[in-house]
Amino acid sequence: MDIKLSVDIIESYLDLDRKPVGVKFFFDKDEFKKFDVPQRDRKVTYCNSVQLASKGKSMKLTKENQACPNGAMALKMREIPEPMASGKARFSKNIYHDIEISKSISDSMLFLKEEPVGYAVMPLDDYEEAPHVVIVVSSPYNIMRMIQGHAYFNGYTSNLRTCGLQAVCQDLTTYPYNTKDINITLLCPGTRLVANWKINEIGIGIPFEKWYEVVEGVKETANPFERNNMKEGIVERLKERGLDASVIRFNENYDDGSYSGGKIEIKE
Template structure:
């Protein structure tokens, strides 16, 4: 499997409205200068750059491009101010019940440890060399399927952490990068404002080292977990891309024969 093939597979096996996004940290100025992606010509919030990449745009960013102080802190492009670190900043805005709770949020967030010269944010399919993190924003069904794909090889997902704050920058980027593990996010009010996500969208962040096995796991769990309606759509998307359709089996699911009594009928 390579990057292009992995994107073809995931876009066939899942009905995604957005492109998977790759994020790459460049830690030397020479590497940043030589990376052949145009630098953003003005400020942008990091989460908005991910949203733009999910619709096909490619860009690289420096600290001068950062339009959100919290995103810049997560990406080690701005120091964490003392009111944020000690909990008093968020407590003063009534986000948390007390300073201790507020401080615990700051303590438990995992930000970049080394300041990068810059960051590349673009559709995963555009990468030749591997990015550091893959972000997929979609509906809860598609995120569920990717969790199932991860579980196929890794078992129970034990380390998911989210709090509805710093969703794209920390939950989906720096947390997976630091832990080398997947994470999900329900997003947050800030990113929903500046990046204009749909109300029912959420995200999953995957370190690239796990990306191929998640894709393979989604593929392998299709027959037990997907119903015929979805399987027929998957078959169509596979055919359109010239990919193998022989492994899709209709009329087969993990819970066949498990239920009794039939569906509950709702009176209108």
């Protein structure tokens, strides 16, 4: 499997409204300069750059492009001020019950440890070489399917951590980058404002080291987990991309014969 094929597969097995996004950090000036993607000519929040990439836009960014102080902190492009590190800043805005809880949030977040020269944010299938992190923002259903794909090879997902804050920069990027494990986010009010995510979207961040197995896991679990109406869409998208649709089996699910009594109809 290569990057392009992996995107074809995931876009066939999941009905995605957005493209998977790849994020690549550069710690060498020459490597960053040679990376053949235009650098943005103005500021943008990190999460907005991810949103733009999910719609097909590619860009390189440096410290000078950072429009969000919290995103810049996560990416080690801004020092963490004492009020934020101590918990005073968020406590003063009544985000948390007391300063200890506020500080525990700051202490739990995993940011980049080394400042990058810059980074690229692009649709995943625009990469010729592996990025560091893959981000998918989509419906809860599709994120569920990716969790199931991860579980196919890795078992129970016990490390997920989120608090509705610094959702794209920390939850989906620096946390997976540091832990080499997946994470999800329900997003946060800040990114929902500046990146204009849909109200029913959530996200998953995947270190590239795990990307191919998540894709393969989604593919392998399609027959037991997807219902016939969803399988019809999968078959159609597989055929559109010239991929093998004969692997999809209808009238077959993991819970066949498990339930009794039928659905309870609720009158509105």
